[in-house]
Amino acid sequence: MATKNVQLPELGEGVTEGELVKWLVKVGDKISPDQPVAEMMTDKATVEVPSPIAGVVKEIQKKEGDVVEVGAVMLVVETDGASASTGATNGATNGAAAKPAAPAAAQPAAMTASPAAATTQAAKAPAAAASGAAADFYPPVTDSRVLATPATRRLARETGVDLNQVRGTGLAGRVTREDVMGANGAGAVAAGQPSFGGGMAALQTPSIPRPAYQGPAGAAEERVALRGIRKKIAENMQMAKHVVPHFTLMDEANVTALVSMREELRAVGEKTGVKITYLPFVMKALIATIREFPMFNASIDDAAQEIVYKKYFNLGFAADTPNGLLVPVIKNADQKTIIQLSREINDLAKRARDGKLALDEMKGATITVTNIGSVGGQYATPIINHPEVAIFGMYKIQEKPVIKRDAAGNMSLDSIRTMGFTVTADHRLIDGAVAANFLKAFIGRIENPGVLMLDMM
């Protein structure tokens, strides 16, 4: 028998640590490869950590609630196999995880010289010794082609900015001290948005002040670390408000026809087990409208001073979860039917609530819809999910009295269903009149859902 360490693997781009939410195994459990052993909450999502190996859990090294660094040993697992051969494998495994400059492949030769010693060492050494990857560091080494002075390189390293990802604003692309300070924080937000990461990072934003809070002496207060998803939400929101000049336009649509259409379709959906909500209809009307107004499906590359128009339609939708706001993304929503959208929305929303979303399921939105109206509130002024340039809001359906006039000019009272909509836009790119026309065009569609059929793929 031999023992092996199970380390916290890479959880996603730019993720260096996670909070251990829950153990899914206990000491003595038999585990198989890829079996989830723990639930970790990162700053992006809650993920399940699989075991890379089979064996019996011998030791659990972290407690629920611990913040665990990528590469740190979580479990010690007892595996089958003669110790002579596992000595080498073990060493090699640790070596590979350590990701040193040189490839690990050449190691076993050295290790087999004294397999017994190697085994003892790997097994006996404390967590730090075996957890090679804990030794990994971030940011990665700056490429020698990056133009940054030694002092700027040091600043970037100490503030966690990957200079390879920063587009310098100085002469010939020189990365300045200001670029690094601007990228600090913003860079993390932009991570996972490959096309715009560089742009954001290079923004010359002054650093955001971090004032301390000191309550009155003896006040009944509790302090909790700002961490994980909450921390990421805080950073994203602050950054978006910092960078994007927001404005919001509000209007009301007569959705009587939509309500009856949806009632009909809901019955159809129930037969196939799919819950059909208003959201997919709004998405369809939104996509059709965006095709007319491409500036709503764009980003600003600040570093390059360019507007990027996107020819694809990835719709994010805000999902309220016990851990906080998450924004799952429906990729290529323009190519999906109402029933497909419904199915995907239900699935993503459920997994968002359960903390089971994969990181790439929350990446790459081109515009976001918030359906806060399903909870309450007449209207809201949402915050744009940067680097998107707009967020679309839908609010609760109300029954309202309206005055109707017939051909003869006689007035009568009628009852209609209304729904509030808002569009919040980045004023750098979108002017008020454009947003007003956009909202008008959208309302034209949502009030006549039959017409939507004309735009459908």
Place this chain on the structure above:
Amino acid sequence: MATQNFDVVVVGAGPGGYVCAIRSAQMGLKTAIIEREYMGGVCLNVGCIPSKALITAGHFLHKMEHNASDMGLTLPGKVKVDMKQMQTWKKSVCDRMAGGVEQLLKGNTVTIIRGEASFKSTTELTVKSKTGTESVTAKNFVIATGSRPIEIPGFSFDEKNVLSSTGGLALDERLESAVVIGGGYIGLEIGSMLSNFGTKVTVVEANKGLLVGLADAECVQVVARKLKKNGVDVMLEAKAKGWKKAGKGVEVTVEVGGKEQVLKADKVLVTVGRRPNSDQANIKGVGIAVDEKGFVKVNAQRRTYVPHIFAIGDIACQPMLAHKASHEGVMVAEIIAGKNRAYEVKTVPSVIFVDPEIAAAGMTEEEAKAAGYTDLKIGKFPFAANGRAVSLMETDGFVKIIADAKTHIVLGVHIVGPEASNLISEAALAVEMGARLEDLALTIHPHPTLGETMMEAAEATLGHAIHIIQKPLGGAKAGAGPRAHV
């Protein structure tokens, strides 16, 4: 057996190790350093420092013999060379430096342990000394045990007939003749030094040229010419086959172009390079991986496969240079203290104390092209056009600058000439800062100094140096010439 426990134990007190120990003590870590031989390591005792002392003496003698009379300084006779006194003086230089290291370590409360260290496990070392054996444990270890001269088959070092660099720097009598195997920087430094003392030197080099891969080829040409002028024979593409004792001296068999030749000399010096000491201290035995060249495998933080064990200096990777080791030493101490650090320098400047000196920072032309810089600006300025060089009677050589033609960013500087070793630091700063040619050209350099050559070389690279003839300047389109880019 007593056991001492530390936060950091550094093995080896060379320029990597002692610097690392001092910085880790400065960072508030309980630190020990283990040294089996000399404080200051090879560098201070049998490497950089003693060789520079002897080279200075040789250079001084050369000037006395060749320049003094032109300057109106006539010596009453031939200068007497007292090699024993020279060794005494050399030793005083080394002792002073090594003593300084010890004082610095003590002053920073680093525990000095003398003895030979060996890893017992990844958390414990055994240290053997004359007085006994002790055990040392630590949270972190830094391996800074350096390198040693490579022996080649048939030439085991006895330091009597077959000398390593160590023996070559300890000669207390003048040699009539010497064969130097290896035309790298150590062989040429010691070979030129011996030649200055009147020794007939023959350099045997296996490559097609001298200092291959170590210096810019044009710089090497200047040195090769000077060697020839000073009477040093150079045999290229020559292989040393063996030696035998002949009378008081040696006979070295060399194969050149398929034919064997016998060279007679007082001694043979073998300087074919250095190898990392990774076969010692039971490094491999505790699972620290070593590559096929003998370097301990490390990442950019100089961490080995065992994360709390680091390796720095010659044992970790090329280039095997003291200043690289010191930089790593500081870095590793700070990493252990919790700082985020990585080895991310643009250049490790190199200096070769041949005659004239060669020094370089940044890339050679070939390296720049390989790195994707397709369009280069290259300019040179000769020391012959520099007033200070003329007044020093040292006009051989030049400063050469390689820059990116698009951005004028300085990519590499190669100097061959007087005080190249002292001039290169400005170039290293320029490369690290990403300076442009204009930054060098527009910085006022004091007159009359050798440093002006750097400014003039930058101007020359831009196409308009003052003290050499470069034309046309800007051509017909005045204002559209290189000045316009300033």
